[in-house]
Amino acid sequence: MTNIVTRKSITFINNQTPATITESSLDLDTCYKETEIVIEVYAAALNPVDLGFQKLTFAKISNSKPKGIGEDYSGVIIRKGVKVAPIWGIGDQINGLYTHFYGEQGTLSNYLILDPSQHPAIGHIVSKSTPATINEEIDVDDDDDDGNGKKKNSEFVKNAAWPVVFGTAYQSLFGQGQIWNKDSMVLVFGASTSVANCFVQIAKNQLHIGTVIGICSSKSMEQNQQVGFDYTIPYDEGEGFIANLRDLMKTPEFIGKKFDLIFDSAGTSEFYPVMDEFLKPRVENSYYVTAVGPRTPVEYTPKEILSLYSLSAPIRTYNPWRKFNYKGIFGTPNKSYMDLAARMISLGRYVPKIDSVYQFEKFEEAFDKLRSGKAKGKIVIQIKE
Ligand SMILES: NC(=O)c1ccc[n+]([C@@H]2O[C@H](COP(=O)([O-])OP(=O)(O)OC[C@H]3O[C@@H](n4cnc5c(N)ncnc54)[C@H](OP(=O)(O)O)[C@@H]3O)[C@@H](O)[C@H]2O)c1
Known part of the structure; x- marks a missing residue:
């Protein structure tokens, strides 16, 4: 049986073309290397740099390939290579920062493939003690567990917001x-x-x-x-x-x-x-x-x-x-701040602040909010409903 899925990603080509949703096929059983994991992305947050990268992509000096957007992510590991450290297992609920420079994939996608040893700003989502503060009326409740040991979607939104x-x-x-x-x-x-x-x-x-x-x-x-x-x-x-x-x-x-x-x-x-x-x-x-x-x-x-x-x-x-x-400061990926944030969240010392949450298809509205410079907290795109 093959496990071919449709990968949906928000991409751009250059600063003259609007960002758009592109689709491609992904064979989940062959798409990763021995050192890589495949993450089903549940949520991804926007950062001003995402706008910056696109603005700097001049049509005359860039190629015509779609370029991925986004660095923050949260989701679940669904595949892992044989050489991946045992700390990362199938089913683990994780978040992190995926750095890339005009990479083919960004985190605004339903699947993300990465080598955890090359992208060290990665961690397990910890149990909460406090909900995220959210400005707009969004359905985020205090209980982070769905009763079956799985994080609720609100926890993925919260944890995509901060790396x-x-x-x-x-x-x-x-x-x-x-x-x-x-x-x-x-x-x-x-x-x-x-x-x-x-x-x-x-x-x-x-x-x-x-x-x-x-x-x-x-x-x-x-x-x-x-x-x-x-x-x-x-x-x-x-x-x-x-x-x-x-x-x-x-x-x-x-x-x-x-x-x-x-x-x-x-x-x-x-x-x-x-x-x-x-x-x-x-x-x-x-x-x-x-x-x-x-x-x-x-x-x-x-x-x-x-x-x-x-x-x-x-x-x-x-x-x-x-x-x-x-x-x-140039935001170097680092495991130590992932660990500190997780510790602070579990102790109730750090509460991620979220401005608003948008559905994947409404990503343009999310970018408009980012462009406004008026967000009070992170703008998060929920990818898995
Ligand atoms: N170097 C790195 O690695 C790195 C990493 C992340 C972010 N950054 C940069 O850090 C900056 C902040 O990013 P962010 O995502 O935290 O921003 P953000 O959350 O989008 O910031 C929005 C806030 O900026 C404030 N603001 C707007 N105009 C202002 C002004 N004239 N003076 C002072 N504050 C103003 C507004 O609050 P008020 O109500 O106070 O106006 C608004 O709520 C961005 O420039 C980003 O590119 C750099």
Whole structure:
């Protein structure tokens, strides 16, 4: 008996062609190598980089093959090669981050084939202690088990939502050898982003950092304080966020204090001329860390996307005369943040935030929401109903 299935994937060809659903045949018994597993994908989350990749695919210099989209996934292992480590078994419910550069397959597909040793950001879905916070009215209940030992679809949605953003936040906090305690001070630009949502939960609930201040729109201030920010400052009121930050730092609690880490998760260059005023001296291992580069927030033009990879980044990073430590984060796949997130979820210390869930066929609406730059949490596409 053959096990030929239809593989449905969301793909694009170049930046002149819209993303579309493409179909192909997949023989489940022969499609994988000895070192690979086949995952039936239940849910996959969108990330701004998915838009970025397509925008950078100029028709004149790219080939005409369909290219897969998506990096975050959750699902069930349905086949495994003989050389796959015993930790991964048929029927295991897993999630992870599948990195690819214009690969043929992305995670926005009902099947994903990968070698777990080459894609180490992979883990087993853990039992919950808290449901994900979801903005819109979506049927996600508190009970993660369907009574037969299988995760409910809501658990797959929740666990597709975090690998990329949690990993980025993790590397921003752990990657520079900084030591955290109750006296540490951290400032986050872009407090409402999904990356910052993970960041503040790790900072407060796991590392017990004393003060985490977030900069966001005035309408998001209260919500971000509920997630864990000790203070929030608006970027859209008064003379702008630098002036608003100055006002806060003049209050008795902060007089004479500076930050150990300024983390940019939205894209700004406004700190560069005033870094000394807010960031502790370099010798104290203080850092300016960016996941975005100095681009305008939530714009996705090729020039802006490339800014994190621009010439100014190595100069800021390696120039021996630099005035402050600078680090650009590039979301390297890593098992340690998958394990930390799983532990934090099971202890109720990390609750993934989901903006909205879309059916596979409605992927265009999901991309429109991502493009709006207004999502409050992750946008997830449910692939297996
Ligand atoms: N380097 C890496 O490895 C890596 C990995 C993941 C993501 N990223 C990048 O990190 C950034 C955040 O990604 P994400 O998925 O977390 O974003 P996201 O969840 O889509 O962020 C949406 C939020 O951005 C905020 N925002 C919009 N305009 C803003 C502005 N002018 N200033 C400050 N905040 C603004 C909005 O909240 P308000 O209500 O506050 O406006 C909105 O809710 C993206 O640029 C993404 O490309 C990088």
